[in-house]
């Protein structure tokens with residue numbers, strides 16, 4: 001065993017990992033990288049098919065990002081945002097609020113309020129904590145509610161801190177902590193493949209041509225808002241992962257769901273909180289029109305937006321919560337009135353993180369960056385086509401540059417695998433043997449390549465997935481459809 005692997009096994013406690021399983025094997029110890037390629041301490045080479053848990057955008061060791069970091073290092077790594085401004089964070093706030101601005105509707109009117117204020121923090125969870133505290137105070141002070149109520153989607157994931165977990169609805173992760181949480185309401189999320197209203201026959205590829213949808217899931221959203229209102233305890237904030245719920249299993253929303261849901265929230269005067277932690281920064285935006293956020297792809301303007309994973313292109317932990325002027329104003333008052341937003345972290349507005357995030361935005365917004373994303377999206381669409389023929393593949397969901405492949409025991413009935421069969425884990429282990437690294441969510445294999453992935457590298461990634469899924473089909477007694 002490699003000596004570093006031994007140290008890891010002895011001392012490191014890994015996130016979201018059953019450590020009893022982890023301790024049985026020598027772990028892959030990653031040491032260096034370039035572009036979409038990773039190398040371990042033994043010199044073995046891998047492709048980073050999930051962008052290092054959804055964070056990396058332009059590949060590892062991008063010369064321009066490295067340079068931005070070095071340039072900033074020659075000045076200062078960190079100073080406090082408690083009491084002082086700094087250069088890169090000020091520029092970054094301006095750039096973020098510009099790129100995340102609402103789109104114009106035909107006729108020139110903005111589709112919502114500008115997200116002109118930026119609150120920095122460290123990761124997706126902290127960005128969501130800030131958003132929900134802001135929404136709470138907005139509910140109390142602007143709407144006059146004693147106890148503002150939150151609504152979020154079935155299967156939603158907003159992070160692992162207690163507030164973010166309170167908004168989350170993945171029982172597997174969240175149930176154990178229920179005594180620690182505040183109560184939030186939950187509503188059915190669109191999940192077309194397993195929609196109780198979808199009576200399409202599961203034939204090959206038929207997963208894509210469902211019975212004409214009547215938007216029953218939207219009616220459910222309306223019903224929750226209406227009944228809360230009627231009970232005199234209105235919902236004051238609705239949080240969503242726009243276009244695709246990541247940790248729930250890469251559950252893509254049909255186009256049109258988000259604008260309808262947002263309209264309902266607006267009608268009931270609730271704030272819309274967009275958790276763009278996974279979807280933002282070009283991952284599930286509109287590559288063709290150069291829009292970086294999933295909300296923009298659906299022409300929806302949220303009141304609060306959380307950005308994290310891709311903010312620094314996968315370099316440093318940094319996050320941002322964007323808010324409208326209206327929400328910001330709720331916290332204004334005389335010093336002794338204590339309307340201040342009493343919230344923040346030691347590394348808020350970190351200078352190194354901000355410097356690299358700024359350069360990341362430059363890359364994303366360059367014509368070459370847009371073209372790269374548009375190309376990759378098309379290539380991914382071509383690659384996933386070939387997966388439909390596999391017996392073990394039930395559904396394939398793509399939103400922009402993110403894909404989930406749901407593996408099932410019986411595609412005819414959509415019968416899932418049992419948890420203890422660990423099919424997702426086993427497929428990903430097979431893929432690692434073929435030099436491709438990703439991490440499953442239950443029986444869903446996640447493919448989220450860095451934007452710099454070449455046509456050939458993408459082919460290698462999906463070939464590994466195909467071969468590994470086939471390998472597993474055979475060991476489960478399944479064959480080609």
Ligand SMILES: *Cc1c(COP(=O)(O)O)cnc(C)c1O
Nearest residue numbers: 123124125157158159246277278
């Ligand atoms: C990853 C994720 C989070 C949590 O972000 P961390 O940086 O892991 O705290 C929150 N929301 C969504 C949608 C995510 O994908």
